[in-house]
Amino acid sequence: MQLSRDELLGAYRRMATIRSFEERLHDEIAKGEIAGFTHLYCGQEAAAVGVCDHLGDDDFIVSTHRGHGHCLAKGVEVKGMMAEIYGRATGTCKGKGGSMHIADIDKGMLGANGIVGAGAPQAVGAALAAKMDGNGRIGLSFSGDGACNQGTTFEAMNMAVVTKAPVIFVFENNHYSEHTGPAYATATSTDIAGRAEAFGMKAWRANGCDYFDTYETMREVLDYVRAGNGPAAVELDTERFYGHFEGDPQRYRGPGEIDRLRAERDCLTAFRRRVTEAGLLADADLDTIEAEVARLIDEAVDEARAAPAPTPAMVLEDVYISY
Amino acid sequence: MTRMMIREAILETIRSEMRRDPTVMMLGEDIVGGMGTAGGPEAIGGIWSTSTGLWEEFGSNRIIDTPISESAIIGSAAGAALAGKRPIAELMFADFVGVCMDQIWNQIAKFRYMFGGKSKCPVVIRLVYGAGFNAAPQHSQAVYSMMTSMPGVKVVMPTTPADAKGLLTQAIRDDDPVLFFEHKALYGVKGEVPDGDYVIPFGHARQVRAGEHVTIVAMGMMVGLAEKAADQLAQDGIGCDVIDIRTTSPLDEEAILDSVEMTGRLVVVDESPPRCSVAADICAMVANKAFAALKAPPAMVTPPHTPVPFARELESAYLPSPPKIVDAVRSVLAYR
Numbered sequence: 100m101q102l103s104r105d106e107l108l109g110a111y112r113r114m115a116t117i118r119s120f121e122e123r124l125h126d127e128i129a130k131g132e133i134a135g136f137t138h139l140y141c142g143q144e145a146a147a148v149g150v151c152d153h154l155g156d157d158d159f160i161v162s163t164h165r166g167h168g169h170c171l172a173k174g175v176e177v178k179g180m181m182a183e184i185y186g187r188a189t190g191t192c193k194g195k196g197g198s199m200h201i202a203d204i205d206k207g208m209l210g211a212n213g214i215v216g217a218g219a220p221q222a223v224g225a226a227l228a229a230k231m232d233g234n235g236r237i238g239l240s241f242s243g244d245g246a247c248n249q250g251t252t253f254e255a256m257n258m259a260v261v262t263k264a265p266v267i268f269v270f271e272n273n274h275y276s277e278h279t280g281p282a283y284a285t286a287t288s289t290d291i292a293g294r295a296e297a298f299g300m301k302a303w304r305a306n307g308c309d310y311f312d313t314y315e316t317m318r319e320v321l322d323y324v325r326a327g328n329g330p331a332a333v334e335l336d337t338e339r340f341y342g343h344f345e346g347d348p349q350r351y352r353g354p355g356e357i358d359r360l361r362a363e364r365d366c367l368t369a370f371r372r373r374v375t376e377a378g379l380l381a382d383a384d385l386d387t388i389e390a391e392v393a394r395l396i397d398e399a400v401d402e403a404r405a406a407p408a409p410t411p412a413m414v415l416e417d418v419y420i421s422y
Numbered sequence: 423m424t425r426m427m428i429r430e431a432i433l434e435t436i437r438s439e440m441r442r443d444p445t446v447m448m449l450g451e452d453i454v455g456g457m458g459t460a461g462g463p464e465a466i467g468g469i470w471s472t473s474t475g476l477w478e479e480f481g482s483n484r485i486i487d488t489p490i491s492e493s494a495i496i497g498s499a500a501g502a503a504l505a506g507k508r509p510i511a512e513l514m515f516a517d518f519v520g521v522c523m524d525q526i527w528n529q530i531a532k533f534r535y536m537f538g539g540k541s542k543c544p545v546v547i548r549l550v551y552g553a554g555f556n557a558a559p560q561h562s563q564a565v566y567s568m569m570t571s572m573p574g575v576k577v578v579m580p581t582t583p584a585d586a587k588g589l590l591t592q593a594i595r596d597d598d599p600v601l602f603f604e605h606k607a608l609y610g611v612k613g614e615v616p617d618g619d620y621v622i623p624f625g626h627a628r629q630v631r632a633g634e635h636v637t638i639v640a641m642g643m644m645v646g647l648a649e650k651a652a653d654q655l656a657q658d659g660i661g662c663d664v665i666d667i668r669t670t671s672p673l674d675e676e677a678i679l680d681s682v683e684m685t686g687r688l689v690v691v692d693e694s695p696p697r698c699s700v701a702a703d704i705c706a707m708v709a710n711k712a713f714a715a716l717k718a719p720p721a722m723v724t725p726p727h728t729p730v731p732f733a734r735e736l737e738s739a740y741l742p743s744p745p746k747i748v749d750a751v752r753s754v755l756a757y758r
Contacts, residue, residue: 190538195536196537209501225501258495416539419534
């Protein structure tokens with residue numbers, strides 16, 4: 100189905116925002132500006148955006164430690180996220196969560212998660228809540244090829260099938276679980292979707308570095324799940340441009356691997372080539388978006404730097420609602 | 423008032439809260455029982471009879487009989503709660519927290535805090551716990567002390583049918599996650615239960631016996647043992663102030679301290695192993711906050727630091743008992 104000009108511009112803006120956000124974090128972390136562990140989503144933008152462009156605020160997603168892209172694609176506000184990663188009181192989570200724990204319930208973003216595989220059953224629960232309401236909302240779990248080896252993921256897939264939960268398991272296979280390749284760590288390394296099929300659910304496979312393939316595949320998946328057919332799974336073949344965490348020396352990469360990935364598998368480049376060659380958008384349209392996004396990220400960093408740190412008294416806040 | 427057993431009070435409370443609030447749902451293994459069998463749904467009705475008939479009334483969307491997948495049960499409850507529901511998850515045996523600890527400890531307990539207070543997770547996890555049935559090391563444990571050490575959850579332990587109703591009603595309506603410990607040996611205990619809406623706020627201890635010589639603090643199954651010990655000691659003119667703390671988190675420190683200020687002597691009876699236990703926590707709290715009032719070192723009556731054994735003789739030797747409590751009271755009274 101042909102996307103409108105506005106839809107194409109929006110998709111590119113969302114992918115470019117993730118790319119710019121992450122590239123900037125990479126630079127600022129190298130300067131020592133940001134504390135803690137940060138896991139960048141660069142390279143996988145088409146996956147998050149191609150999936151979330153089908154979702155509304157009242158659909159629920161759960162995410163991973165590599166969650167910035169999912170948050171931004173689901174509509175979590177850029178400046179709040181940047182302030183959170185800077186550990187500021189003005190952050191999305193008031194500096195209590197940081198990079199790995201950004202959530203925005205009003206946007207249907209139920210939480211990034213520092214525990215690999217923990218989100219899958221939570222997506223099932225959100226889906227069961229939606230099923231109770233019978234309003235066509237769905238739950239969706241983003242996880243990677245690492246999380247596909249966690250028992251929680253298996254439990255969640257089985258329970259989703261037996262309860263007919265309207266939930267989608269999205270497996271972003273970026274070919275690295277931390278510092279280990281699926282050829283070693285994943286028994287069915289070339290076919291994670293097949294695991295979902297083994298649980299009795301329908302599964303799709305798509306090129307997660309291609310916005311259009313991901314988007315069109317997800318349209319079918321969403322139609323299937325929203326129609327009440329129970330759960331489904333999608334395996335997206337994608338690439339991670341940076342290390343597992345910032346500071347990872349990446350000695351496990353092959354010679355020239357990252358240069359090759361950036362040359363051959365960059366989802367923004369592929370998007371640009373496709374829409375300009377088809378005459379749907381001009382290079383200038385996309386350049387304008389990139390300039391606007393760069394300004395937004397500059398502002399977000401400036402504001403985060405200037406924002407107040409949380410006060411020591413805030414340690415005691417938000418443990419309980421009442422105690 | 424209606425006379426009923428604790429298990430009936432729990433079932434009736436769940437039923438009435440589900441009628442009252444359409445967001446309340448329940449998940450657990452065999453809570454319907456018989457699904458996918460020749461006997462059909464409700465062939466069992468929950469092995470503890472605390473969910474009998476709920477599926478028939480509320481259907482499969484709200485009464486979710488699950489596979490044996492504790493992480494998925496608790497994880498689903500967490501996700502449903504973030505999505506606006508009030509799930510009640512049943513762990514058939516509290517010992518199974520080992521299987522799903524991450525979903526409790528890293529997930530449910532931390533959501534509100536790590537999301538900067540912008541979420542709530544009103545999950546009730548019902549954990550069936552405790553020794554006395556020769557159920558051996560993996561089906562007998564009192565794991566509430568371990569869970570009490572966890573910030574972000576509330577820990578509740580009813581000992582009477584009335585408390586079961588009042589505390590479970592509060593648990594279901596509470597906006598924070600609650601771990602609700604039900605002792606299997608107490609399910610058949612009968613008592614008067616107030617009719618209609620009945621809520622007991624957390625953090626308020628119940629005075630079980632009044633006495634002036636020694637304070638006995640107990641919780642769960644241990645309360646009944648402390649009462650028996652107090653009855654025996656009363657025959658010798660020894661007055662025990664017996665306190666059922668009802669919730670280990672939050673803890674009613676004031677009730678304990680007020681009593682110790684009066685008696686000067688403290689015995690804490692706890693079914694969990696002694697190290698880092700609720701008993702140790704209460705003794706430390708009293709030593710810190712009422713040191714001047716103490717006439718003797720606080721004493722603990724707990725099992726030894728071992729797993730729960732199987733054989734009758736071993737399990738009896740393991741568990742606290744009225745004679746062990748009597749001995750502890752006499753020793754703190756004898757201290758000079």
